[in-house]
Amino acid sequence: MESALPAAGFLYWVGAGTVAYLALRISYSLFMAFRVWGLGHGPGVGPELGEWAVVTGGTDGIGKSYAEELAKCGMKVVLISRSQDKLNEVSREIREKFKVETKTIAADFASEDIYDKIKTSLEGLKIGVLVNNVGISYEYPEYFLEIPDLDNTIKKMLNVNILSVCKMTHLVLPGMVERSKGVILNISSASGMNPFPLLTIYSATKGFVDFFSQCIHEEYKSKGIFVQSVLPFFVATKMSKIRKPSLTVPTSEAYVKSAMKTVGLKTRTNGYPIHSLMGTIVCMLPSSLYLKLSMYRGKSIRARYLKKAKKN
Numbered sequence: 001m002e003s004a005l006p007a008a009g010f011l012y013w014v015g016a017g018t019v020a021y022l023a024l025r026i027s028y029s030l031f032m033a034f035r036v037w038g039l040g041h042g043p044g045v046g047p048e049l050g051e052w053a054v055v056t057g058g059t060d061g062i063g064k065s066y067a068e069e070l071a072k073c074g075m076k077v078v079l080i081s082r083s084q085d086k087l088n089e090v091s092r093e094i095r096e097k098f099k100v101e102t103k104t105i106a107a108d109f110a111s112e113d114i115y116d117k118i119k120t121s122l123e124g125l126k127i128g129v130l131v132n133n134v135g136i137s138y139e140y141p142e143y144f145l146e147i148p149d150l151d152n153t154i155k156k157m158l159n160v161n162i163l164s165v166c167k168m169t170h171l172v173l174p175g176m177v178e179r180s181k182g183v184i185l186n187i188s189s190a191s192g193m194n195p196f197p198l199l200t201i202y203s204a205t206k207g208f209v210d211f212f213s214q215c216i217h218e219e220y221k222s223k224g225i226f227v228q229s230v231l232p233f234f235v236a237t238k239m240s241k242i243r244k245p246s247l248t249v250p251t252s253e254a255y256v257k258s259a260m261k262t263v264g265l266k267t268r269t270n271g272y273p274i275h276s277l278m279g280t281i282v283c284m285l286p287s288s289l290y291l292k293l294s295m296y297r298g299k300s301i302r303a304r305y306l307k308k309a310k311k312n
């Protein structure tokens with residue numbers, strides 16, 4: 001009886017400590033959400049950082065929306081993607097709508113020999129913002145060994161999702177450091193925060209982007225550079241193949257408008273209020289439960305995709 005009392009006291013303090021810790025974490029998250037999305041603040045970017053913004057994969061989805069938001073802030077925009085036709089069309093739209101200068105570079109980030117051409121095209125530009133947005137994912141969630149053309153998929157996904165982030169940062173960061181200002185926005189994914197089975201290679205590349213961003217921010221923040229890791233859940237784009245936006249699946253325009261409010265305030269963000277709530281919940285789940293739920297989710301999307309493919 002006597003020896004049970006100190007154990008009960010110990011458990012009481014462990015319980016009280018845990019509750020206090022969780023209460024503090026939730027209060028801090030709510031306070032930050034209110035500060036970022038409730039109070040609002042001016043754009044954390046603009047031509048004062050350097051007149052040009054560079055957006056990789058800037059002709060569709062999330063990248064196109066970043067290009068438009070940056071142009072709206074008065075920045076000149078360089079768009080980089082594969083198709084010159086799409087580049088011409090989107091750059092014309094941006095020039096006409098926002099009255100800013102644009103430049104295009106046609107390059108395929110699946111290749112490794114494009115960076116000399118990009119370097120030459122960017123020479124002499126004062127780049128204030130780099131958005132490392134380009135990324136590719138699976139056609140649909142799939143078991144590792146069943147991925148069509150696996151060797152080629154591995155190489156392509158690593159080149160587009162990882163190599164592009166390192167190489168573009170290498171090209172742009174020296175100028176920013178020299179001018180002691182600049183913002184780099186790296187588009188990771190919620191699947192880079194927590195592993196997402198059946199999107200294994202993709203999820204792991206996005207984990208790389210998240211770690212890379214956090215480390216570079218810590219290395220260069222004293223030089224006036226702000227690096228942000230952006231971690232969206234699903235957004236309605238060609239990549240997710242979700243056609244109809246919903247409460248939890250915003251359009252890319254709504255997503256980016258919201259994510260831009262966090263620039264300068266948060267080095268890691270899910271970018272959208274409901275996504276932040278989902279991120280907070282997911283991070284509090286025991287990892288075994290999270291993995292079960294995400295595997296279940298992946299399997300259900302896979303089944304729907306395969307059923308639809310069989311019908312067509």
Ligand SMILES: CCCCC/C=C\C/C=C\C/C=C\C/C=C\CCCC(=O)CC(=O)SCCNC(=O)CCNC(=O)[C@H](O)C(C)(C)COP(=O)(O)OP(=O)(O)OC[C@H]1O[C@@H](n2cnc3c(N)ncnc32)[C@H](O)[C@@H]1OP(=O)(O)O
Pocket residue numbers: 137138139140141189190191196199202232233234239240241242243244246249277278281282290293294297301304305308
């Ligand atoms: C609030 C608490 C949260 C707790 C969470 C707990 C556990 C965690 C569990 C899961 C983790 C959650 C999210 C994952 C994390 C990160 C994801 C990041 C994604 C990312 O980085 C980008 C990608 O890599 S996307 C993956 C690659 N692309 C694909 O796999 C495409 C596959 N999809 C398709 O082919 C099609 O969409 C389809 C065949 C599945 C359906 O197409 P169809 O034309 O038939 O249907 P639609 O009209 O488009 O939509 C109907 C309906 O379904 C919803 N929906 C469609 N697709 C998806 C999808 N991929 N994911 C989720 N939901 C999808 C769509 O929104 C519609 O819903 P509605 O009927 O309107 O409610």
Ligand SMILES: NC(=O)C1=CN([C@@H]2O[C@H](COP(=O)(O)OP(=O)(O)OC[C@H]3O[C@@H](n4cnc5c(N)ncnc54)[C@H](OP(=O)(O)O)[C@@H]3O)[C@@H](O)[C@H]2O)C=CC1
Pocket residue numbers: 056057058059060061062063080081082083086107108109110133134135136137160187188189190231232233234235236237238239240252
């Ligand atoms: N949509 C979502 O649900 C989520 C997306 N993300 C991330 O957001 C980023 C953007 O995704 P999203 O907007 O959905 O993608 P989209 O597929 O809608 O757009 C992709 C853009 O990248 C370009 N692109 C694709 N492949 C290459 C390549 N090999 N070389 C050069 N450019 C290329 C495309 O242009 P073109 O085809 O002309 O080359 C297009 O401009 C990605 O990094 C993705 O991982 C993260 C979480 C969720």
